[in-house]
Amino acid sequence: MLETGQLLPLSFLGREFTVVVIDPDGLGAGKPTVGIGLRGMSRHTNMPVSTLVRRVIEVAADEEEDDSALAAGKYLKLPSGKHFKVTPIEANDGNTYQVIEAADWVELSKEWAKKPGRLGTETKNGLIDFLGWFAAEGFYAAAYTVLKRTYTYEDSQRIQQWLVSREAGKPARKDWAWAISEQGGNSPFKYGKWTNYVYKGLFGMNAAEMKKAWEAPMSGSKHIARNYIPESVGLEMVRFCEKMVAVMEFEDLERAHDEAIRLTQIKFQQKLDSDRLGG
Numbered sequence: 001m002l003e004t005g006q007l008l009p010l011s012f013l014g015r016e017f018t019v020v021v022i023d024p025d026g027l028g029a030g031k032p033t034v035g036i037g038l039r040g041m042s043r044h045t046n047m048p049v050s051t052l053v054r055r056v057i058e059v060a061a062d063e064e065e066d067d068s069a070l071a072a073g074k075y076l077k078l079p080s081g082k083h084f085k086v087t088p089i090e091a092n093d094g095n096t097y098q099v100i101e102a103a104d105w106v107e108l109s110k111e112w113a114k115k116p117g118r119l120g121t122e123t124k125n126g127l128i129d130f131l132g133w134f135a136a137e138g139f140y141a142a143a144y145t146v147l148k149r150t151y152t153y154e155d156s157q158r159i160q161q162w163l164v165s166r167e168a169g170k171p172a173r174k175d176w177a178w179a180i181s182e183q184g185g186n187s188p189f190k191y192g193k194w195t196n197y198v199y200k201g202l203f204g205m206n207a208a209e210m211k212k213a214w215e216a217p218m219s220g221s222k223h224i225a226r227n228y229i230p231e232s233v234g235l236e237m238v239r240f241c242e243k244m245v246a247v248m249e250f251e252d253l254e255r256a257h258d259e260a261i262r263l264t265q266i267k268f269q270q271k272l273d274s275d276r277l278g279g
Helices: 038-045 049-054 102-114 121-148 153-166 174-183 190-203 207-215 222-226 231-248 253-276
Strands: 007-012 015-023 033-037 056-059 073-077 083-090 096-101
Touching: 015 038, 015 083, 015 096, 015 231, 033 038, 033 102, 038 049, 038 096, 038 121, 038 174, 049 056, 083 102, 096 102, 102 121, 174 190, 174 231, 174 253, 190 207, 190 231, 190 253, 207 231, 231 253
Parallel strands: none
Antiparallel strands: 007 015, 015 033, 033 096, 056 073, 073 083, 083 096
16 A cells, blocks of 8 residues: 655656655555655756755745745745745654655756756756756657557667667766765865765775786785675676665765665675575
């Protein structure tokens, strides 16, 4: 049974989201409305979390006025003056998410891109890129419906794979880097610090040391030779680990990295054991 606050990890057009169920029957029986939290959307639009939070206002019941057309509750107010409903939801992971309905995020991004106020160039471009990315499958869905009179799950998957392949040249670490930029403080060395944290957690040595071991694996210590991880597998582990840091969205970066490292080790241990045994 669906319930308010249920979390759903969702991969859509090559991007990872944590979707929150707002109303289990919002579009009819068993057809929920879903949304995405402020922090979850910030990295997909290049919009700093602090900017989003700062623009959330609360309308009290005794402040409702006929000319405002706003019911009591929380709203994200744009520079244009337009408001979008923000729903605080206690999710089943114990956290409270400030959620905006998924379709509203698209309208919000369009409105903000048209009237950006004091947004920087990078953030304005992020909003535009998000809109272009999001609209792509919808356009094909409409075209397929006209041409085929239907749009199936298989059609969706095929088009998503094609669209993702077109994005393959973009930096794979974008989501992880966004998490570090938002939560890693002001040090110019923060990316190197957390990169080495991942490498040490996964392989017991920092990135430079591990890369040297990959260049000459048998010239290192017996420990390295005995526990050697091929470069192809190692890089896959690093990518998976960084992806997990971004997906979990913990506010504590150390906790996020520790948990991501643990899950990565579990995921890849069976593969490594099998390779060493020749299985």
